[in-house]
Amino acid sequence: MQVRGYAASSAVEDLKPFNFERREPRSNDVVIEILYCGVCHTDLHIARNHGGYTRYPVVPGHEIVGRVTKTGSEVKRFQAGDIVGVGCMVDSCQSCSPCRLGFEQHCLEGATFTYNGGDRQDKSTTFGGYSSHIVVSEKFCLSIPDGLELSAVAPLLCAGITTWEPLEQWNIGPGSKVAVIGLGGLGHMALKLAKAKGSEVTLFTRSSGKEDDARRLGADAVVVSTDNAQMQSVSGTFDLIIDTVPYEHDVNPYLPTLSFNGTLVLVGYMGPLNEPVSAGALVFGRKAIAGTFIGGIESTQKMLDFCGEHSIVSDVEIIRIQQINEAYERMLKSDVKYRFVIDMTSV
Structure with missing residues (x-):
C-alpha cells in the first residue's frame, strides 16, 4: 500500500515529504491509520545519525496512536475502528529467554524497532510513525484505554x-x-x-x-x-x-x-x-x-491501563508535520513542555 510520510535522506538534510510502500498485511497484521505521533529525542538522534547506524532514508516516529482500518485473517484482539498504540518495537524472536519472560526489548536476536530496523521476514527497513499508515503484528499492538486525550497518549508509548x-x-x-x-x-x-x-x-x-x-x-x-x-x-x-x-x-x-x-x-x-x-x-x-530500557509489550499495556485508571497523559504541544524541523531545533533547546506530538492528519 502507498503511504505518505516525512523522511530524512541524510544527516544534514531536513525531513521532507516521502512517499513509500508499506507491505500488504500478513495474517497476523493490523493496518493502522496514524492519528498522532510523538516526537522523541531518539527521532532526532537517528535522523541526524548521531550514533552512526542510521539507514537512509529514515522515517522516524515510535510513539504512535491510530485507528485500525484492516486486520489479517488470524487477528483476534482487534477489529476495524479500534484505537490502538504502537511503541518502540514491532517484532522480536518470541522464543529466547527475555522474550519468553516478556522483555521483548532485550531479545537476544535483536528486537525489530519501529523504524531504522529490519523486518524479520523480508529484511526490509522499517519505517516509523511520521506517516499516514503503519502495518504491525497484532502482538505488538496496544489497547488504548477509553477517556484519555489521544494526542497526549502518544508519548506514553516511549516516555x-x-x-x-x-x-x-x-x-x-x-x-x-x-x-x-x-x-x-x-x-x-x-x-x-x-x-x-x-x-x-x-x-x-x-x-x-x-x-x-x-x-x-x-x-x-x-x-x-x-x-x-x-x-x-x-x-x-x-x-x-x-x-x-x-x-x-x-x-x-x-x-x-x-x-x-x-x-x-x-x-x-x-x-x-x-x-x-x-x-x-x-x-x-x-x-x-x-x-532500564523501555519495556516489554505486557509491561507497556499495564502502564497504559494504569494511566487510564489514573487519568495520566503527557503534557504536549501539538504540531503539524510541516513543523517537524523547527520542532527538532526547539527540542535541542529544551523549548517544549514537555513533548511535541504531530497531528498526522497534516501529512
Missing part, C-alpha cells in the same frame, strides 16, 4: 514506558521515596507516574524556578542539585533515583542521597559515564547504579 519500567522493577509504591533527575519529556512522566503509585516524589534540577511546574506534575519537593546545603539535606533519603538526563553528566553527587539498598537508574543516557564513579559510595550502604 511513559521508559519511566514506568524502573518504578515496576523496584516495586515502588506507598511509602517509597523516589527522586527524578531532570524535568523534560521523560522527567515529567516519571513525576506523574511515581506520584500516582503513592510514593513521595522529589525533583532534582540544576536550575531554580521549576518548583511550581514540578509540584503541578506531582513533585512533593524540589532540590537544586548545585546547592550543597540542599543536597546534604536529602542525604540517605531515596529508595530509587530515576536519572532522565539525555547527555553526559556526573552521577556521583546523587549517590549519597540514596538510602540503604537504594538504586540510581539510568533511563535517559546511553553513552559512557566518563566521570569515575566512587566505589565507596556504592559499597557502603549496598547502593547500586542500574539501567
Whole structure:
C-alpha cells in the first residue's frame, strides 16, 4: 500500500515529504491509520545519525496512536475502528529467554524497532510513525484505554514506558521515596507516574524556578542539585533515583542521597559515564547504579491501563508535520513542555 510520510535522506538534510510502500498485511497484521505521533529525542538522534547506524532514508516516529482500518485473517484482539498504540518495537524472536519472560526489548536476536530496523521476514527497513499508515503484528499492538486525550497518549508509548519500567522493577509504591533527575519529556512522566503509585516524589534540577511546574506534575519537593546545603539535606533519603538526563553528566553527587539498598537508574543516557564513579559510595550502604530500557509489550499495556485508571497523559504541544524541523531545533533547546506530538492528519 502507498503511504505518505516525512523522511530524512541524510544527516544534514531536513525531513521532507516521502512517499513509500508499506507491505500488504500478513495474517497476523493490523493496518493502522496514524492519528498522532510523538516526537522523541531518539527521532532526532537517528535522523541526524548521531550514533552512526542510521539507514537512509529514515522515517522516524515510535510513539504512535491510530485507528485500525484492516486486520489479517488470524487477528483476534482487534477489529476495524479500534484505537490502538504502537511503541518502540514491532517484532522480536518470541522464543529466547527475555522474550519468553516478556522483555521483548532485550531479545537476544535483536528486537525489530519501529523504524531504522529490519523486518524479520523480508529484511526490509522499517519505517516509523511520521506517516499516514503503519502495518504491525497484532502482538505488538496496544489497547488504548477509553477517556484519555489521544494526542497526549502518544508519548506514553516511549516516555511513559521508559519511566514506568524502573518504578515496576523496584516495586515502588506507598511509602517509597523516589527522586527524578531532570524535568523534560521523560522527567515529567516519571513525576506523574511515581506520584500516582503513592510514593513521595522529589525533583532534582540544576536550575531554580521549576518548583511550581514540578509540584503541578506531582513533585512533593524540589532540590537544586548545585546547592550543597540542599543536597546534604536529602542525604540517605531515596529508595530509587530515576536519572532522565539525555547527555553526559556526573552521577556521583546523587549517590549519597540514596538510602540503604537504594538504586540510581539510568533511563535517559546511553553513552559512557566518563566521570569515575566512587566505589565507596556504592559499597557502603549496598547502593547500586542500574539501567532500564523501555519495556516489554505486557509491561507497556499495564502502564497504559494504569494511566487510564489514573487519568495520566503527557503534557504536549501539538504540531503539524510541516513543523517537524523547527520542532527538532526547539527540542535541542529544551523549548517544549514537555513533548511535541504531530497531528498526522497534516501529512
